[in-house]
Amino acid sequence: xxxxxxxxxxxxxxxxxxxxxxxxxxxxxxxxxxxxxxxxxxxxxxxxxxxxxxxxxxxxxxxxxxxxxxxxxxxxxxxxxxxxxxxxxxxxxxxxxxxxxxxxxxxxxxxxxxxxxxxxxxxxxxxxxxxxxxxxxxxxxxxxxxxxxxxxxxxxxxxxxxxxxxxxxxxxxxxxxxxxxxxxxxxxxxxxxxxxxxxxxxxxxxxxxxxxxxxxxxxxxxxxxxxxxxxxxxxxxxxxxxxxxxxxxxxxxxxxxxxxxxxxxxxxxxxxxxxxxxxxxxxxxxxxxxxxxxxxxxxxxxxxxxxxxxxxxxxxxxxxxxxxx
Amino acid sequence: xxxxxxxxxxxxxxxxxxxxxxxxxxxxxxxxxxxxxxxxxxxxxxxxxxxxxxxxxxxxxxxxxxxxxxxxxxxxxxxxxxxxxxxxxxxxxxxxxxxxxxxxxxxxxxxxxxxxxxxxxxxxxxxxxxxxxxxxxxxxxxxxxxxxxxxxxxxxxxxxxxxxxxxxxxxxxxxxxxxxxxxxxxxxxxxxxxxxxxxxxxxxxxxxxxxxxxxxxxxxxxxxxxxxxxxxxxxxxxxxxxxxxxxxxxxxxxxxxxxxxxxxxxxxxxxxxxxxxxxxxxxxxxxxxxxxxxxxxxxxxxxxxxxxxx
Numbered sequence: 120x121x122x123x124x125x126x127x128x129x130x131x132x133x134x135x136x137x138x139x140x141x142x143x144x145x146x147x148x149x150x151x152x153x154x155x156x157x158x159x160x161x162x163x164x165x166x167x168x169x170x171x172x173x174x175x176x177x178x179x180x181x182x183x184x185x186x187x188x189x190x191x192x193x194x195x196x197x198x199x200x201x202x203x204x205x206x207x208x209x210x211x212x213x214x215x216x217x218x219x220x221x222x223x224x225x226x227x228x229x230x231x232x233x234x235x236x237x238x239x240x241x242x243x244x245x246x247x248x249x250x251x252x253x254x255x256x257x258x259x260x261x262x263x264x265x266x267x268x269x270x271x272x273x274x275x276x277x278x279x280x281x282x283x284x285x286x287x288x289x290x291x292x293x294x295x296x297x298x299x300x301x302x303x304x305x306x307x308x309x310x311x312x313x314x315x316x317x318x319x320x321x322x323x324x325x326x327x328x329x330x331x332x333x334x335x336x337x338x339x340x341x342x343x344x345x346x347x348x349x350x351x352x353x354x355x356x357x358x359x360x361x362x363x364x365x366x367x368x369x370x371x372x373x374x375x376x377x378x379x380x381x382x383x384x385x386x387x388x389x390x391x392x393x394x395x396x397x398x399x400x401x402x403x404x405x406x407x408x409x410x411x412x413x414x415x416x417x418x419x420x421x422x423x424x425x426x427x428x429x430x431x432x433x434x435x436x437x438x439x440x441x442x443x444x
Numbered sequence: 445x446x447x448x449x450x451x452x453x454x455x456x457x458x459x460x461x462x463x464x465x466x467x468x469x470x471x472x473x474x475x476x477x478x479x480x481x482x483x484x485x486x487x488x489x490x491x492x493x494x495x496x497x498x499x500x501x502x503x504x505x506x507x508x509x510x511x512x513x514x515x516x517x518x519x520x521x522x523x524x525x526x527x528x529x530x531x532x533x534x535x536x537x538x539x540x541x542x543x544x545x546x547x548x549x550x551x552x553x554x555x556x557x558x559x560x561x562x563x564x565x566x567x568x569x570x571x572x573x574x575x576x577x578x579x580x581x582x583x584x585x586x587x588x589x590x591x592x593x594x595x596x597x598x599x600x601x602x603x604x605x606x607x608x609x610x611x612x613x614x615x616x617x618x619x620x621x622x623x624x625x626x627x628x629x630x631x632x633x634x635x636x637x638x639x640x641x642x643x644x645x646x647x648x649x650x651x652x653x654x655x656x657x658x659x660x661x662x663x664x665x666x667x668x669x670x671x672x673x674x675x676x677x678x679x680x681x682x683x684x685x686x687x688x689x690x691x692x693x694x695x696x697x698x699x700x701x702x703x704x705x706x707x708x709x710x711x712x713x714x715x716x717x718x719x720x721x722x723x724x725x726x727x728x729x730x731x732x733x734x735x736x737x738x739x740x741x742x743x744x745x746x747x748x749x750x751x752x753x754x
Contacts, residue, residue: 262687
């Protein structure tokens with residue numbers, strides 16, 4: 120196990136470095152002059168040269184990569200072109216909105232989808248099972264931001280029970296207002312997420328229910344639920360944990376889109392503003408930060424799965440992607 | 445397998461680290477009772493899904509040549525007008541005909557789905573087959589790159605590309621196509637290496653069939669049904685991704701119509717003209733649902749394990 124953790128940790132670090140290089144390459148080496156596109160038409164050569172030297176794009180790509188990597192290692196994420204603020208500071212100032220939003224959406228989705236998915240599997244031919252499948256089929260096809268727009272229309276504009284968007288200026292110093300402004304965004308992200316999760320929980324439970332050990336348990340006199348609780352939970356948990364991990368990362372991305380629907384000044388709004396304003400240091404840092412979160416969550420999921428299922432610990436240290444038959 | 449991939453996020457289900465877990469191998473053998481159900485249903489998902497998609501494709505084709513009003517930046521009707529004899533579904537805040545824009549949005553959706561799925565298929569299948577059938581070194585390299593690409597969210601890749609190239613249809617298609625290629629490569633690799641270990645393939649190789657002959661005659665036909673299902677799901681995911689990006693203002697620019705951008709523009713005036721905000725979302729959901737159902741249907745019809753049952 121320790122050896123596995125070490126190997127996975129190295130893979131994680133290599134992936135992070137590779138991701139950083141990819142982000143860098145895409146942003147700097149794709150055809151197109153970022154200085155030119157930042158300033159737009161009608162700028163003088165002097166202005167261009169000045170910006171290029173600020174961006175560092177007048178140096179060789181390798182030197183730029185070295186500079187950036189060096190700064191990253193010391194925790195320096197650079198300075199925003201637009202606001203002239205340190206990127207690290209900009210990002211931390213947005214966390215109090217994005218982190219609660221995505222975590223609350225994730226927790227709510229788990230609370231809704233795990234019980235629903237299990238019930239839908241156990242009663243797969245009943246009314247509940249069919250209804251859950253149908254609703255989740257619809258839920259995954261519907262665009263998240265549209266759900267947000269409709270919820271604002273119904274609950275904020277027509278019923279007037281919740282704010283249509285924005286975040287209180289005092290932030291969390293006004294907890295009631297802060298929570299109220301996050302209710303609709305959280306529900307919106309959760310609707311999309313739990314639709315996906317319910318399907319995975321249902322199919323994981325169905326797989327377990329079809330297993331011989333559950334049949335044996337039932338032949339020994341256990342009820343369906345008892346057999347599932349005794350033998351199914353741990354087995355069903357392995358694929359479900361994987362999906363929860365992916366969804367935890369997705370909730371962060373869902374927040375990126377949804378913050379723009381509800382005009383919440385979080386990471387997602389910052390990212391979009393930086394993309395449209397071509398604020399390279401901010402885009403670079405944010406994309407890398409989000410990717411890092413995804414990779415770290417995947418790492419955690421791997422370890423958790425091994426903790427749950429001892430059989431996984433017997434396999435090869437570096438599981439080849441499937442095909443291990 | 446039936447339920448393992450039972451999701452529009454189907455491609456992602458293999459991205460789950462659990463795909464190779466012994467307890468959850470996407471194996472058809474565990475699905476015996478459900479298999480029987482699927483056969484009895486005669487795949488209504490296929491019929492319903494195909495019809496839903498056909499409507500969108502048809503409208504998209506018609507709108508490519510003709511829409512009731514020209515798609516422009518300036519409208520011809522009154523602003524935020526309700527449905528009328530001239531404008532069946534009303535007009536938006538610039539006085540543009542909502543119906544014409546919705547129709548042109550269908551063209552956009554079809555273009556996005558077809559182009560990004562084509563990129564994903566060509567790149568992904570090539571990489572996947574190469575990884576499965578050539579040296580171990582290529583396999584490891586491809587797998588690592590693909591894993592990293594899968595961990596890298598489509599939305600972020602699109603944002604990176606848009607930052608450099610500017611918002612455009614081709615940026616969006618490139619981002620979705622490349623992300624999709626990673627998923628397709630992974631699925632091709634898993635399925636192709638399974639086929640390559642079959643006795644008949646080994647026998648074919650022993651009797652002198654070359655690499656290309658094996659790939660063409662045995663590998664591709666055998667992985668095709670699974671891939672077709674994934675490509676359908678990918679098409680749905682592509683339409684959703686394009687809609688999100690266009691909603692955020694990172695998609696194709698006006699006058700090119702897009703359902704996502706229509707939604708963005710109609711959001712502020714939803715109280716005055718709800719139809720312009722409701723309809724694009726409904727159409728996105730309709731199209732994606734149709735593609736997902738079609739994917740389910742193709743799987744039920746062509747899965748060898750379903751067919752081989754009796």
